[in-house]
Amino acid sequence: MTFRARPHQIAPGVHLLRAGRSAAASNVYLIASGSTWVLVDAAWAGSAETITAAAESLFGTGTKPAAILLTHLHPDHSGAAGALARTWGVPVYVHPAELPMAPGRYLPEYTMPLDRWVVIPLMRLLPRRTRARIEQAGSLTDVVRPLGPGGVVPALPDWQWVHTPGHTPGHVAYLRRSDGVLIAGDAAVTVDLNSVLGTLTGRRRLAGPPRYTTWDQPAAVRSVAALAALEPRVLAPGHGLPLATAAAEALHHLARKLDRPRAGRLRRGLRTLRVAVAAPRYGGAGRYRPPPLVYARLQWLGHALTRLRLSPRYVVTLEVPGRRSGVVRRTNLVLLDHDGEQYLLSLAGQSQWARNVGAAGGRAMLARGRRRRAVTLVEVPVADRAGLLRAYLLRRGRQPGNRRIAREEDMYFGLAGAPTLEELAAVAPRYPVFRVTDSGQPAHQTRAPR
Known part of the structure; x- marks a missing residue:
């Protein structure tokens, strides 16, 4: 989790x-107040060096805050x-209700779903001394x-803390009433961590705290309504980017949404997920269609x-290299x-990688x-592509009629049955094909076998 990052100001004296x-x-958040400053939340255990460097870039070498304030005691914030x-x-x-969690032990009355399903079962598999070291x-x-x-915040006289339980028993938010800046912690975030799609893609959306790390979901919903009632102008979340436009209206809308029956939200979420992961049909398309967003976001895993x-x-x-x-750019290919x-x-047709190859004069690397x-990719003439499209469908000894072949024929080429060379030749202009030659070899075009 550690890396060199630079803080930036999101409101007067408030740096993210x-x-x-x-x-x-x-x-x-690093908050300046008069001649001193305060740190709000502290990220993961490996973030101390990054936070120290950021503080010194803002307040000078050897600086230290008047206090550290936490929104709650979860390892990604404390x-x-x-x-x-x-x-x-x-x-x-921290809020007094968080103090029982300060020793780092997992207490049954404070656990969240992720603790019960994953963390505690794994901890039980560890030797007692190892568990003790982790807790310590x-x-x-x-x-x-x-x-x-009374909401008094140490070292920040113009701020107040607001109890927003639900994500944890003692979760708090910090509000500067003079300009409506609200540091919400995980009571409200601006990245959708409550869906598979949002977690994988980082989709921006005002949302409640992640359910799998939330202690009391009904209380968390009530806390969103409490935040909306504060009428903030700037929402600074624990995850995601700050919301500086219509923050109060967005919180009111979120509170109403979370108060709806969950079954309807689940059905809508499943519909969105199906659309997000469904493979596009390229057959019959006259232009390039990008892959599903989830696939694009998981390219790193394929690499x-x-x-x-x-x-x-x-x-x-x-x-x-990208043409612009x-x-x-890296792409996994067969x-x-x-x-x-x-x-x-x-x-996929005239895909991004095919256009990049053209702009690079065919020079590329295969890893x-x-x-x-180091290779040179030579584009095969349209007249010679049909045999290669058929060879792709029949690769690795597959026979016509194979279920995978039928699916690929439909998805990529919009064809059914056992396509003839004539049918493949009719769609071939839409599908660039490149012959791979080692760099240093002549890059002239040769006729592909048919």
Whole structure:
């Protein structure tokens, strides 16, 4: 979770630092107040160095805050709090209802679904001494202090804390009434972590806290309504980007949405997921259609499997510079072996990678495992593509009538049955095909076998 990041100002004196690169990256806030400053939340345990560097870039070398304030005690918000508090010699403040969780132990009355389903069963498999070391590493008992009554925030006289239970028993938000800046923690986030699609893609959407890490869902819904009643102008969430336009209206809308029966929301979510993961039909398309969003977001996984040689042996990673950015783009493709030659087929039509290959003059790299091979890709004439499209369908000894062949015929080419060469020749102009030659070899075009 650690990496070099720069804080940026989202409101006067309020600086946001994002700790992490995924959709669930944790937000840390550094708030200036007079001649001092305060840290709100502390991200994961490995984030101490990143937070320290960000603080010094804002407030000078050797700086330290007057206090560390936490919205709640979850490891993605409190992980680095203990290390930072001991290094800086400052206290960590939480709501009194959070204090029982400060020792880092998993208490049955405070657990969330993820604890019950995953964390606690795994912890039980560990030796007792190992469990004790893990709990001790996450303990804040030596530095934690309770927030005082009346919403008074230590070292921030123009702010107040607001109890927003649900995600945890003592979850709090921090509000600056003078300009309506609200640090909401996980009571409301601006990335949809309650759906598979949102978690994978980082889809921006105002949402309640993730249900799988929430202690009391009905209380969490009531807390969203409480946040809306504060009428904030700027919503600074624990995950996602700040919302600086119509924040109060958006919270009111979210509160009404969360108060609806869950069954209707579940049906809508399943419909959205089916659309997101459904493979597009390219057959009959006169233009390129991008792959499903989930597939695009998971490209990194395919690259990793190919790098580790865990993907099928005929899958390679094509590396070619983007035609506009110049940044190397990676795409996993099937490498077709046919009559002693190798080919790459753009089955999605005039795809991004095919256009990038054209802009790069055919120069590219093919990678599998640790081996990277410089190649020149020579586009096959349209008149010679039909035989290669048929060879792709019949690759690896597949026979006509195979269920996979029928599915690919329909999805890619819009054909049914056993396509003839004439039928494939009719659709071939839409599908670029490239012959693979090693760099240094002549890049002239040769007629492909038919």
